Amino acid sequence: MGVIVAGLGASLPEKVLTNQDLEKMVDTSDEWITTRTGIKTRRIAREDEPSSKFAIEAAKIAIENAGMKPADIDVVIVATVTPDMMFPSTACIVSSSLGMGEIPAFDISAACSGFLYAMNIADSFIRSGKYNTALIIGVETLSKITDWEDRNTCVLFGDGAGAAVLTRSDEEGILGIEVRSDGTKGDLLYMPAGGSRMPASMETVKNRLHFIKMNGREVFKHAVTKMPAIAKEVLDKAGISVKDVSLFIPHQANQRITVSTGERLGIDPEKVYSNIERFGNTSAASIPIAWWEAYSKGMIKENDIILLAAFGGGFTWAAAVVKWRRK
Numbered sequence: 447m448g449v450i451v452a453g454l455g456a457s458l459p460e461k462v463l464t465n466q467d468l469e470k471m472v473d474t475s476d477e478w479i480t481t482r483t484g485i486k487t488r489r490i491a492r493e494d495e496p497s498s499k500f501a502i503e504a505a506k507i508a509i510e511n512a513g514m515k516p517a518d519i520d521v522v523i524v525a526t527v528t529p530d531m532m533f534p535s536t537a538c539i540v541s542s543s544l545g546m547g548e549i550p551a552f553d554i555s556a557a558c559s560g561f562l563y564a565m566n567i568a569d570s571f572i573r574s575g576k577y578n579t580a581l582i583i584g585v586e587t588l589s590k591i592t593d594w595e596d597r598n599t600c601v602l603f604g605d606g607a608g609a610a611v612l613t614r615s616d617e618e619g620i621l622g623i624e625v626r627s628d629g630t631k632g633d634l635l636y637m638p639a640g641g642s643r644m645p646a647s648m649e650t651v652k653n654r655l656h657f658i659k660m661n662g663r664e665v666f667k668h669a670v671t672k673m674p675a676i677a678k679e680v681l682d683k684a685g686i687s688v689k690d691v692s693l694f695i696p697h698q699a700n701q702r703i704t705v706s707t708g709e710r711l712g713i714d715p716e717k718v719y720s721n722i723e724r725f726g727n728t729s730a731a732s733i734p735i736a737w738w739e740a741y742s743k744g745m746i747k748e749n750d751i752i753l754l755a756a757f758g759g760g761f762t763w764a765a766a767v768v769k770w771r772r773k
């Protein structure tokens with residue numbers, strides 16, 4: 447018995463925000479953003495577009511891509527740090543919108559590593575025999591918690607959703623997943639207010655504490671060491687050589703992090719997928735959006751080995767190795 451990724455999907459807002467647009471909002475330049483991050487444009491949700499809108503659209507595509515119906519899904523897991531509300535979960539909104547009935551549905555919080563954390567949970571559920579088929583979604587509307595007056599962060603992030611359907615199979619598709627965290631570094635990338643520690647008040651709003659705060663240099667330093675290390679670990683445990691990797695899809699945080707991670711792993715640059723130029727950092731959504739794009743472009747064939755790796759707030763980091771099998 448194995449677990450395969452039977453379907454993928456993604457959804458992005460229509461609105462495009464360019465570096466030139468940002469030049470008019472904060473003291474920055476297209477040249478700075480391009481050379482430091484690789485980002486040229488990002489998609490931004492409208493005021494009336496919550497995360498669930500993109501999660502639902504991505505889920506519909508993934509379910510159809512798997513040749514399934516919403517009724518075939520046994521559990522829904524949504525990874526996000528920008529849920530529609532603190533509660534109920536965005537997963538409950540997705541499952542009810544798609545008419546999935548009274549199946550279990552819940553959100554998880556693991557920032558940019560969220561999609562791989564969700565994959566780890568779904569894979570374990572299926573392997574344990576508890577459920578046959580899981581829908582996992584990484585979705586963010588980071589624009590809603592971005593401080594558009596802070597040039598250190600506002601140039602980096604974008605919105606969107608990606609989804610995958612995991613199901614039981616005779617074949618082995620998910621060859622390994624590793625997930626880690628280090629809560630001692632939580633304050634290097636976080637949103638201070640709006641939770642029970644610092645509930646929303648006039649004061650928290652005035653002090654701009656409902657926005658992402660980040661020590662970019664520290665995050666960068668840890669990302670470029672933790673991502674390749676865990677990717678190497680997942681490959682070693684699965685008994686797979688780096689040479690056998692057909693496509694490496696890292697979390698799209700910064701083009702320099704992507705290039706450095708690929709180099710440290712010794713993967714050919716043409717096997718390292720990047721779309722950060724167009725979409726920026728979409729946190730939990732970045733891996734499934736990139737995966738869906740690569741698949742849609744015909745870059746993934748049956749039996750290809752796909753390596754995924756992520757790093758984000760928490761700190762959290764994770765990697766997975768997947769053999770592409772659709773049957």
Ligand SMILES: CC(C)(COP(=O)(O)OP(=O)(O)OC[C@H]1O[C@@H](n2cnc3c(N)ncnc32)[C@H](O)[C@@H]1OP(=O)(O)O)[C@@H](O)C(=O)NCCC(=O)NCCS
Binds near residue numbers: 474482558660727758
């Ligand atoms: C944020 C990041 C792009 C900054 O790049 P960097 O090369 O480390 O830049 P530094 O932080 O050293 O800042 C260099 C200078 O540029 C300035 N700067 C920051 N943002 C700027 C912007 N948008 N435009 C122009 N200048 C900017 C800084 O103020 C700093 O100026 P100073 O030296 O006078 O203080 C980079 O650290 C990064 O990508 N970190 C990881 C972020 C991330 O991925 N977060 C999500 C988690 S996965």
